[in-house]
Amino acid sequence: MLSDIEPLRILQFELARLAGSFVALVPNLVAALVVLVLTWALARYGWRGEARLLRRWHQRPALIAAARTLTRSLIWISGLAVTAVLVFPGMSATNVVAGLGVGSLVVGLAFKDIFENYLAGLLILLRRPMKIGDDxxxxxxxxxxxxxxxxxTYLRRRSGELVLVPNAFIYRNPTTVLTDQPLRRITLELGVAYGTDLEQARSVLCEALEGLSTVDASRKTEVFCLGFGDSSIDFVLRWWTGSTPVEELRSRDEVARAVRRALDTAGIxxxxxxxxxxxxxxVPLEGTHGDQR
Incomplete structure (x- = not known):
């Protein structure tokens, strides 16, 4: 009979101990619930002040969205860490930080390319080396x-295709922004016959660049003699025109046709x-049998 009562007492003791532990943990659970509610509210509404500040600084919408995602992530990570410490009293803040460090290392190694592109995108959006519409x-x-x-970054080729370029690729490699300035200097090389009067050729080429619609008249045009080629004396022409690829092609077309007309007119x-x-x-001019070659 005593052997039947003893397990019952042990069970009652364990239940009472669990009930006491739960009652003792209730304040922590309530505090954890409050922390979760505050974390949710802060993640939902707290970033709006940051967004207003970024808009006031005229930052791009993509940067505002990235800042919102980053801010929300940090708020939730901090809130969940505090909640874990409250729910599990045996867990110290040091253990939480250590766990987050190991977890961050594992996630960072697994998603290295994603984080690299993310960081490069943040730097591009902050530094603004290029803008929408630039070539x-x-x-x-x-x-x-x-x-x-x-x-x-989305790039639209002139032939119509859309190219999605990872931001890390743009940030790691030298990138030329063709339309950073409204004007760009264009170079064209050509050669004239060796018997040509070089001063006359230079004068003809300079006059050919004058009055063209695609050549910017406010910037100086230049004609230089480069040197002696295999079959010609080479010149280089330099002028300024619009910086977009289409404007460059139109200007090259107009300049090439004008130069050819000017040289033909001058007999060069x-x-x-x-x-x-x-x-x-x-070298003998006759074959072995005396035939004229």
Missing amino acids: ILCEGIEGQVERINIRD DIPFPQRTLSFLEP
């Missing part, structure tokens, strides 16, 4: 910027490639 060139990829996200030839062959020994 850029990066490691052979050329196009007009249509959209800048936190992870990638643009020679074809020529080669001079020298033989160490005389």
